[in-house]
Amino acid sequence: AKENGGNTYCFYTSELKKTNEEKLYIQHSIRKALKQNEFTLHYQPIVDIETGDIVAVEALLRWYHPKRGWISPATFIPIAEETNLIQPIGDWVLRKVCEQSKVWRKKGLPHVQIGINVSIKQFLQADLVEHIEHVLRTYDLDPFCLKLEITESMAMHHIDYVLAQLQSLKNLGLQLAVDDFGTGYSSLNYLKKLPIDIIKIDRSFVQDMVKHSYDLSIVRAVIEVAHSLQMKVVAEGVETEEQLAILKREGCDRAQGYYFSKPLSAEQFEQLVQSEKGR
Ligand code: C2E
Ligand code: CA
Ligand code: CA
Numbered sequence: 001a002k003e004n005g006g007n008t009y010c011f012y013t014s015e016l017k018k019t020n021e022e023k024l025y026i027q028h029s030i031r032k033a034l035k036q037n038e039f040t041l042h043y044q045p046i047v048d049i050e051t052g053d054i055v056a057v058e059a060l061l062r063w064y065h066p067k068r069g070w071i072s073p074a075t076f077i078p079i080a081e082e083t084n085l086i087q088p089i090g091d092w093v094l095r096k097v098c099e100q101s102k103v104w105r106k107k108g109l110p111h112v113q114i115g116i117n118v119s120i121k122q123f124l125q126a127d128l129v130e131h132i133e134h135v136l137r138t139y140d141l142d143p144f145c146l147k148l149e150i151t152e153s154m155a156m157h158h159i160d161y162v163l164a165q166l167q168s169l170k171n172l173g174l175q176l177a178v179d180d181f182g183t184g185y186s187s188l189n190y191l192k193k194l195p196i197d198i199i200k201i202d203r204s205f206v207q208d209m210v211k212h213s214y215d216l217s218i219v220r221a222v223i224e225v226a227h228s229l230q231m232k233v234v235a236e237g238v239e240t241e242e243q244l245a246i247l248k249r250e251g252c253d254r255a256q257g258y259y260f261s262k263p264l265s266a267e268q269f270e271q272l273v274q275s276e277k278g279r
């Protein structure tokens with residue numbers, strides 16, 4: 001930056017200072033948000049492509065900041081990961097979905113699996129498995145109700161540790177999914193090593209497969225390999241009828257995206273399920 005003259009350099013340092021201040025502010029706000037219960041979860045339906053039934057949901061964090069309004073998880077999760085605040089957030093999410101699952105069961109809603117996103121920082125915690133087991137027992141919940149989503153890039157790091165951790169979670173009876181598949185440059189061959197149930201094809205492939213044969217080939221290959229390993233495939237970010245038709249033709253099992261529903265509050269989700277029952 002220096003060869004462009006002093007101005008650029010000054011600009012750069014002041015920007016850096018600003019982002020550091022910004023991070024500290026978000027950090028401070030997250031601590032407050034945990035104390036003051038500012039987080040909520042929204043639930044996005046995942047649909048069986050063959051039957052059209054809602055078979056699962058993904059829980060997604062929402063945060064309404066008292067001064068700034070809605071802040072995206074894409075903004076605050078990375079900061080939470082850097083500062084170890086992801087642990088208390090992750091714990092809050094886990095307890096919240098267990099509680100919600102129990103409420104839905106009591107209300108007599110059809111059984112749906114709830115998926116939560118687990119960050120690498122949580123995943124590397126040595127007591128993660130015991131912790132989840134403890135929380136499930138506290139809420140008297142069948143482990144099969146809970147699905148953990150870990151990203152493909154996570155699954156590729158610390159391979160031996162990740163494998164052991166996944167196996168323990170599997171032994172507990174949880175469902176395991178690999179998220180954002182296709183973005184992490186792992187080989188399809190690597191999948192056979194992982195004790196996982198579900199592969200989620202990243203949204204970028206679903207969007208591009210309509211125009212680009214390369215992306216369609218990837219989608220096709222992932223479905224074929226996943227099925228040969230008895231895994232189910234979820235397509236993420238399905239927005240159009242055309243995308244859904246292609247996925248159906250290719251034998252994809254499940255779909256998630258705005259075409260079916262955006263993420264909904266618990267109440268909105270209940271209403272949706274009730275209206276579907278009357279179909
Ligand atoms: P993700 O796990 O890949 O979640 C899917 C994201 O795609 C969500 O964004 C969802 O709202 C969005 N989405 C769903 N359908 C469509 C569609 O048809 N089109 C488009 N364009 N987008 C769609 P969201 O809720 O903003 O979350 C962003 C990311 O933040 C998530 O990506 C996940 O990595 C992270 N995240 C969210 N909640 C949690 C959490 O509780 N814990 C952790 N560790 N990460 C979370
Ligand atoms: Ca996810
Ligand atoms: Ca994803």
Ligand code: CA
Pocket residue numbers: 180
């Ligand atoms: Ca993602």
